[in-house]
Amino acid sequence: MVIALASCSMPGPGTVTVTGVVENPTGTEVEVFYYKDFITNSMEKLVVSLDEHNAFSATLPLTQAEFVYVSIPRRTFMLYLKPGAKTHMLFDASDPENIPVVSGDFEKENSFFLSYRMLVGQKHSHSDVFSMMQEAEEALEFKAYVQGIYDERKQFLTEHPLYAELDRDFVRHFELDILYQKYFYLMQYASVLEFLFEPDVMPELTDEFFAFLDDENLFSDKHTLSRQYYNFLNHYLRYKMAMLADDDDDRSRQVTQFDLATELFSGKSRDLVLADVVISALSFGDFEEAIGLYRRFSDMRPSGDVAAIVLAEYTAHQALAPGKPAPAFTLTDIDGQEVSLDDFLGKVVYLDFWASWCGPCLQQIPHAKELKQRMAGRDDLVFLYISVDTDQQAWRNMVADRDIQGVHLNVPGFSHEVPQSYNLKGVPTFYLIGRDGKIADNRPPRPSQERIDEVLMAALEQ
16 A cells, blocks of 8 residues: 555645555446535546556545545445545455555544444434434434434544544544534424424424524534534524414515525525525526525625635526527437437427436426326427436336326436536426527426416417
């Protein structure tokens, strides 16, 4: 391993280099990546091939401490690294119990963290916690369960032989993550309680349950490096929104969220939550209203890194505003024929991004069938479906089983250039494209919504 490290070029201060050797590899490539932000989950990613000795080397730009992922088929590891670091790992891909051997920079931190992930971190999955939410007879029983998870993780840290030697930034990051994951679970429980239980058996949320909210340091910009803190903020907002559900309010959900987040938070914590609200509005809400929220957000002079993320999303959505050319594409349809968006010039295209595994997408199918019946005879209206299924057979089976009429295309996932060009954030997502090939409506109603006939007819009359 020393030789392997010595043979690598030195990374610059704004980069990080990960090298390694994979014993018994299950594939020929290794993915090395990290998430550049919590809001959009955009990644800095490099895919490298194993050489004849099953070794790999990857250098990525890095400007601050991050958890960097190293992934091969069926196994993914996390490493804690700072700019300028270089690290080396050796592991057996065929042994799921094998803990990688690491050397180089942050050797102690990564040895600790890899063993933590294997021995403790994976013991309580999100599905386990969600099951306990439903099984706990009292809210304080669930709170005690979550406290037990936290205590186990904290004990693993403080009693670990390497604890005193660990980088203090790493320790602080680790402690924040396990603390705010605990708080996240508690807020998640509070916000979904009414969906888990019938009203007559719903556990009571007492002041004792919410005692953790009295911590004077609960909201702090010092915590914004933690993804779990970000998750907690968003669930805290969701819980507060649920408390307003019965109030008379003429504001839309997005505007209400924006106003409430402005009241609840300050500083970068506020910026992170508002960024999430604005991007969600741009992606799924009324477009003009979303533009208004973006302008309000910009007027608040948010922190530079968060402002840049939201600006990039705003710019991407503006490129798909009504009147803009619909991004062109050519794909192969379900019958093996080449289909281009230009083939439909002179017609109105109701474009539906969907997937066979998407429940809300499948809910639209019977409504779409009724819509097509109401629009029978309109040969100048095209129902164009683009599936993001990575399993082509599942896509084909669903089209056949549900007898979905229309033009059917498929791309393998959200990272394909076509969903990327339409800034796809989730499914189902709809676009209405006019006869001129320009976007007529970037937020048209779904087939189940009342205004869909009116919107389609208006486009057909253009």
